Amino acid sequence: MNSVKIAEMDWMTYRDKVQDGACKILLPVGAIEQHGPHMSLNPDVLIPEHIACQVAERSGGMLVAPPIAYGYKSQVKSGGGNFFPGTTCVSGRSLEEYAYDVILAFTEHGNREFIVLNGHYENSMFLVEAADRAVKQARLSGIEIKVILLSYWDFISETTIEKVFPDGFSGWAVEHGGVLETSIMLKIHPKLVDMSKVVDMPPAEFPPYDVFPPDPDWVSSSGTLSSPAKATAEKGSWILDECIEKISRTFS
Template sequence: MSNSVLISELAWTEYEKRLAGGRTPVLIPVGALEQHGPHLPLNCDTVIPTAVCVEAAKRIGALVAPPIEYGYKSQPRSGGGNHFPGTTSLDGHTLVLMTRDIIREFARHGVRKIAIVVGHTENLMFTTEACDLAIRDLKAQGITDMKIIHMGYWEFMTEATMHKVFPDGFPSWNLEHAGVMETSVMLHLRNSLVDFDQVPKHAPADFPPYDIHPVEPHRIPASGALSSGQTATAEKGKYMFDEYVESIAAALTKEFAL
């Protein structure tokens, strides 16, 4: 019998056993395949929330679904833009329908506690829509006891940690794309995938408070990073990662009454 928290590694019989009673939460990481500068891999937005989900699941007796590894189109002011090679994106309605279908399938299995853990800012409103549509669909089928917790993992950083990681000031979550936080957490989780010698040294991007369509690539740093990760360390990464896991596990324990 597998002790794994990963649904994909379980036999169906073990999976059915783990779900008996409807109390076992299922955590669904939703990431992206998106450029993260010349120093980080394309799968940062999937690696980090998946790792957070796995460690949180171990603490609270949950299971982790295979991640959704493609996300909504990268936006210039939060991800550098969809024009970079390697960035491979979904239309919004595709992500909505995929996420809605996955939620409905888990409900069919008997799951009644689901957490959507987003790792790519641009996904948030589309996964919100997916949750809303899935709940509406399930209610129409007579399933009224489903509860979905929806989150971006980075929002669980406390002010104390913020000051510790960004002693010279925090640029903003949007400008943190491929910056100190993601570089640090990837150094902690997957050091072999980080080429620290290639970390950009330029100042944070300076965008106007509006978007332009079609996108004008010359307005975006050529590196793809929206701020520098030069002050990133594996120690900072562990500090942030541990806080994400502890805080998210606590939130799920509270909301799911585990």
Template sequence: MDDSDGIYRLAELTWQEVEAALEETRTMLLPVGSTEQHGHHMPLGVDVYMPDAVAERVAEQTDCLLAPPIWYGVSPHHTFKPGTFTVESETFQHYVRDICVSAAEWGVENVLLINGHYLVQDPELDVVVRELTNEHGMRAFHVPLISVFRDAAEAVRTSELSFHASEFETSMMLELFPELVDMDRAEAVDGPEDALPLTDYDAFGDNRVGWSLSADRMDELTHTGNLGDATVATREKGKRMVDDVVGNVTQLVDALAGLDAPSADDATE
């Protein structure tokens, strides 16, 4: 691949081109997602399409390396609909960690895990970041999309509930991959009336205790697969959120470019 376009998609490079790219950057973006149901109006690959497209835009601006995405994640609660894949938490953690450690062996010093399957597999990726930092001497960051588009999402939202495959994700997909979204099939699915205290089904809700959903519970909550109002999603909202993500992540990557390599003495064996 000609690196003059500013994109370093590792899967498209030869090893010599990777070697040359490492003279310019030591930062790698790793899109991490899941293949799972996303309602009647969106495809199974939403959680990978989003972080991969966002990471590509960051790579275009920063010339950092972009790894092939991870398509399978921790999604046991979505198996009530066909097409969903899920892996065990420990399997997922080990797989992501090993990918990053192998990149470190040929020169990557900073890794950003761009997480499109946010909230659910946040705990696993937080563990991976800690291991990469403490045991392998890397600068590692977990970047859940929901955290880095929060300001824009809260500014543009019009629905009271956006939990899964609803206003936020649908809007971002309308901006990134409009051809994959069928708004004629989008529906609004209300949240449950029996939510417990200190829990909330909104992505930015008042969740003050840890909790989880089973496939049976999701089956009770939604006939479509989405939870929240997907009908109010727009491309304009999605652009605001995508711009927010790209700007925030680019700022971090640019800052990393000015740092010295992490010291081997910082790693604990």
């Protein structure tokens, strides 16, 4: 089977492909987190993995590592918080150590360039720390590696946002389980979305601070932070096409 997924290769095929640092390794990192009653728990894993595979197939010279599925704790103002059954998170220290270990393990195989493709906002700074430490640790062993860290939504232009949200965009902060993620999932995994269960609601509003322990009253009982009612597979295509094209062009 001709696949860009490392997990689907036998070890000898993998060895031959990565000899002398011949391939860039794409590492998707996500989270298991509620995305409302209308969608599965794993969009933050499936979306970056899909983008990574499409980029690898289009660009050549890239392989996709098995995704890191568990992410840092869901925060109230970006993911609804940890109040919902199914949201299954790890500490920042655990995520950092896991990503650090995985990058160094792939380094031992001869790989020298990594693209960490994040699909869960809360992961960001812990992946920064993992990447920085991995580069420094490899250098202590006389090995130079490069780690690129990106979040797919940073490649979505204002033009596409205006197309997806013709009536106005409420902002990234409240897009959890909203139109963007739901549209992408309708395109790539429609069986994991049930639009009949959508809760149509106004965008969440939060005070300009956080509080601990978090207050569940800050979050809608649906778990989403804005309405996904206007999500469509066509909108998902617009978003994905731009992300995949730009990431491929930037890192080929």
